Amino acid sequence: MTMVAEFAATAKAPAPTGPILAADGVPLDKKLAQVTRRARINAFLLVAPLLAFLLVFFVAPIFLMLRLSTGDTVVSTELPRTAAALRSWDQKALPDEPVYAALVADLKDARERQATGKIGAQINYVYSGARSLFVSAGRSAGSIDAPYKQALIDKDPLWGDPTLWVMIKTTSQTTSPINYLNAVDRTLGPTGAVAQVPEDQRIHVTIFIRTLWLSFIVTLLCMAFGYPVAYLLSHLPLRTSNLLMICVLLPFWTALLVRITAWIALLQNDGVVLSTAVALGIVDPANRPQLVYNLIGTLVAMVHVLMPSMILPLYSVMKTIPPTYVRAARSLGATSFTAFWRVYFPQTLPGIAAGGLLVFILSVGYYITPALLGGQSGVLISNFIELHVSKTLNWGLAAALAGLLLVAILILYWLFNKIVGIDRLKMG
Amino acid sequence: MASSSVTNAPSQAHVQFKDVQKSYDGKSLVVKNLNLDIQKGEFVTMLGPSGSGKTTTLMMLAGFETATHGEIFLKGTPINNTPPNKRGIGMVFQNYALFPHMTVNENLAFPLQVRGMDKATIEAKVVRALGMVSLSQFGARKPAQLSGGQQQRVAVARALVFEPDIVLMDEPLGALDKQLREQMQYEIKTLTKSLGVTVVYVTHDQAEALTMSDRIAVFNDGIIQQLSTPAELYEAPVNSFVAQFIGENNRLPGKVTKASNGVCHVALSDGSNVQALPINLAAGAAMTTLSIRPERVEVDPTSPEISNRVTGVVNDIIYLGDHLRARLTAGGSDNFVVKAPNRDGQRRLEKGQSVTLGWRTKDCRALDPL
Numbered sequence: 001m002t003m004v005a006e007f008a009a010t011a012k013a014p015a016p017t018g019p020i021l022a023a024d025g026v027p028l029d030k031k032l033a034q035v036t037r038r039a040r041i042n043a044f045l046l047v048a049p050l051l052a053f054l055l056v057f058f059v060a061p062i063f064l065m066l067r068l069s070t071g072d073t074v075v076s077t078e079l080p081r082t083a084a085a086l087r088s089w090d091q092k093a094l095p096d097e098p099v100y101a102a103l104v105a106d107l108k109d110a111r112e113r114q115a116t117g118k119i120g121a122q123i124n125y126v127y128s129g130a131r132s133l134f135v136s137a138g139r140s141a142g143s144i145d146a147p148y149k150q151a152l153i154d155k156d157p158l159w160g161d162p163t164l165w166v167m168i169k170t171t172s173q174t175t176s177p178i179n180y181l182n183a184v185d186r187t188l189g190p191t192g193a194v195a196q197v198p199e200d201q202r203i204h205v206t207i208f209i210r211t212l213w214l215s216f217i218v219t220l221l222c223m224a225f226g227y228p229v230a231y232l233l234s235h236l237p238l239r240t241s242n243l244l245m246i247c248v249l250l251p252f253w254t255a256l257l258v259r260i261t262a263w264i265a266l267l268q269n270d271g272v273v274l275s276t277a278v279a280l281g282i283v284d285p286a287n288r289p290q291l292v293y294n295l296i297g298t299l300v301a302m303v304h305v306l307m308p309s310m311i312l313p314l315y316s317v318m319k320t321i322p323p324t325y326v327r328a329a330r331s332l333g334a335t336s337f338t339a340f341w342r343v344y345f346p347q348t349l350p351g352i353a354a355g356g357l358l359v360f361i362l363s364v365g366y367y368i369t370p371a372l373l374g375g376q377s378g379v380l381i382s383n384f385i386e387l388h389v390s391k392t393l394n395w396g397l398a399a400a401l402a403g404l405l406l407v408a409i410l411i412l413y414w415l416f417n418k419i420v421g422i423d424r425l426k427m428g
Numbered sequence: 429m430a431s432s433s434v435t436n437a438p439s440q441a442h443v444q445f446k447d448v449q450k451s452y453d454g455k456s457l458v459v460k461n462l463n464l465d466i467q468k469g470e471f472v473t474m475l476g477p478s479g480s481g482k483t484t485t486l487m488m489l490a491g492f493e494t495a496t497h498g499e500i501f502l503k504g505t506p507i508n509n510t511p512p513n514k515r516g517i518g519m520v521f522q523n524y525a526l527f528p529h530m531t532v533n534e535n536l537a538f539p540l541q542v543r544g545m546d547k548a549t550i551e552a553k554v555v556r557a558l559g560m561v562s563l564s565q566f567g568a569r570k571p572a573q574l575s576g577g578q579q580q581r582v583a584v585a586r587a588l589v590f591e592p593d594i595v596l597m598d599e600p601l602g603a604l605d606k607q608l609r610e611q612m613q614y615e616i617k618t619l620t621k622s623l624g625v626t627v628v629y630v631t632h633d634q635a636e637a638l639t640m641s642d643r644i645a646v647f648n649d650g651i652i653q654q655l656s657t658p659a660e661l662y663e664a665p666v667n668s669f670v671a672q673f674i675g676e677n678n679r680l681p682g683k684v685t686k687a688s689n690g691v692c693h694v695a696l697s698d699g700s701n702v703q704a705l706p707i708n709l710a711a712g713a714a715m716t717t718l719s720i721r722p723e724r725v726e727v728d729p730t731s732p733e734i735s736n737r738v739t740g741v742v743n744d745i746i747y748l749g750d751h752l753r754a755r756l757t758a759g760g761s762d763n764f765v766v767k768a769p770n771r772d773g774q775r776r777l778e779k780g781q782s783v784t785l786g787w788r789t790k791d792c793r794a795l796d797p798l
Binding site for chain 2: 328331333335336338
């Protein structure tokens with residue numbers, strides 16, 4: 001009887017309106033969080049070492065480097081008075097006497113700290129000739145008298161160039177667009193307006209376009225060549241396909257330099273390819289085409305090097321497509337081509353997308369191959385980044401180029417996600 | 429597709445296998461000398477254990493495998509060199525093979541599109557086919573959004589939508605649970621009968637074969653062991669394999685002592701003598717295996733017709749509600765199964781009990797020795 005009463009009581013109890021409580025009265029969601037906290041802490045501790053490593057050696061350097069692209073503090077700390085005086089300059093005409101006076105005073109101090117070369121070098125990145133200008137002005141700063149403006153211009157007419165002052169002003173600011181402008185072949189004119197650099201100095205846009213275009217071609221070629229191989233790999237009996245898989249993977253495991261050197265040996269003027277072609281009479285011996293140290297060499301080697309990155313995701317997707325789909329299509333009346341095109345091919349799209357994205361992103365950042373095989377016409381944007389990092393030491397510009405590349409890839413990735421959907425992607 | 433007029437002469441089968449052999453490795457035959465005629469509108473099941481050659485036979489008919497020897501005829505025309513897409517045969521695959529990137533409607537439209545039909549016709553036919561399998565509201569879904577039973581129906585509808593007059597089914601119900609499987613067995617049978625299509629069905633489930641088929645071809649070892657109606661197959665198996673494979677069966681090894689007038693006398697290994705119908709005895713063969721269905725054995729037989737009697741000891745009993753299943757040591761076998769109906773007036777068997785068992789001579793078949 002009591003059991004029945006109890007049952008009736010529970011059955012009649014009003015439906016809970018607030019959060020559901022656990023048996024001990026704690027809200028269920030809190031209880032769940034308590035119970036799973038330990039597991040989450042353990043999981044976090046497991047990844048913590050790698051996370052710390054990545055933060056210190058990967059994320060932080062990237063941020064510091066990218067920070068360089070928006071301006072350096074050299075000019076503003078070494079020329080504090082000039083920087084302050086230029087802040088109110090409207091860039092319509094040459095600065096007035098007080099700015100020149102501030103500059104001379106700053107240069108006197110900088111000369112004592114032996115910093116004029118450093119300042120000059122920094123401004124020289126955006127205004128050629130600035131380095132010697134600053135060094136010699138620093139040397140004679142002690143002996144210059146007012147009016148400073150006239151004295152400096154008399155000493156070197158470049159001091160009367162408004163563009164120089166625009167550059168001094170922009171480099172003395174904490175954030176300046178000048179590196180990004182330079183990265184797309186733009187600069188600041190005498191009045192501070194954005195202008196194209198002289199035609200003979202325009203290079204970055206061309207290289208950017210070439211890099212994206214070449215990556216696109218490499219991706220297409222990898223798809224065209226990789227698809228049949230992946231198809232074969234996934235359809236052959238296991239013994240044969242394993243052997244073939246080793247053939248695909250062997251170059252993947254070989255050092256990049258070795259492979260590139262091999263391509264040089266194959267493609268050079270008296271290399272295997274051209275010698276064979278000449279011997280077969282396909283190529284005129286007196287007029288051998290250039291296959292290496294240009295865009296062709298870069299293209300051939302990149303397609304070869306990146307092929308496994310296309311084949312592996314494709315293979316893994318094809319492996320999961322049972323042969324019954326094509327059989328079903330055939331039994332339903334489709335020709336073998338229709339069965340392939342309408343039933344098999346659409347199911348491999350995630351693999352094509354994954355391989356394509358992988359190859360494209362890898363080839364956009366390709367550096368060693370174009371450096372060794374590219375010659376003049378095969379130089380890519382990474383080579384320019386390297387040039388500015390290790391030769392011209394213009395890290396700001398290098399960072400701006402890298403930043404633009406990163407943005408371009410992120411945009412592509414976003415587009416890809418919109419069109420294909422990143423969740424449909426299947427990597428090896 | 430009207431089932432009414434069968435214009436073909438009875439001699440011209442809808443599907444005919446003639447001396448067909450198939451080998452994959454050139455060393456052994458998977459299908460050995462297959463001869464099979466299937467009439468129009470017939471539901472024929474190929475039944476057999478895995479590796480018996482039944483699926484290979486089906487695949488040869490569908491065109492995915494080529495016969496190593498022999499000819500396959502479809503309506504009198506040899507089709508050995510006809511590609512699968514030109515055979516006009518509908519097929520339901522084991523795991524349905526619904527195209528995952530297409531909706532149900534697109535799946536059904538596919539065979540019609542590749543036949544170059546116009547849009548309006550395709551739409552009408554798809555709607556009709558979906559209605560046929562009662563899935564009208566599911567046309568816009570992808571196969572992954574359907575339950576197993578619904579996918580199965582879509583697969584059937586897709587195999588029928590282009591109105592083939594022959595449909596092949598390769599263990600189509602294998603992935604479904606028992607209840608759904610039984611329901612689908614009924615639905616497939618009703619649907620194909622009402623459309624009058626010829627069905628060639630492959631399964632390893634004997635209950636399924638018995639339920640659905642007009643005729644069953646029992647495969648073993650690349651050979652059709654027996655081709656007959658379900659009732660005949662169950663009640664008159666021609667050899668030990670068929671007797672064993674279809675339904676439950678008691679096997680009693682024995683020695684033929686005398687054969688005359690369509691009855692043979694057999695001495696069992698425990699010394700008792702019984703009579704049986706000689707079905708599959710090699711000339712002069714002394715050894716035989718007797719086959720008796722458990723439900724044909726009576727406990728404490730009273731009728732004078734029951735001429736064969738042996739005594740046995742009950743080993744154990746399983747209570748199954750409507751009947752009791754007893755395992756006895758009798759007639760030289762320690763696994764002699766008897767199904768005793770659970771009703772009044774029937775003696776309740778107990779473990780260790782000694783009982784008399786009896787059966788009619790016509791229910792006992794002397795088959796090849798195992």
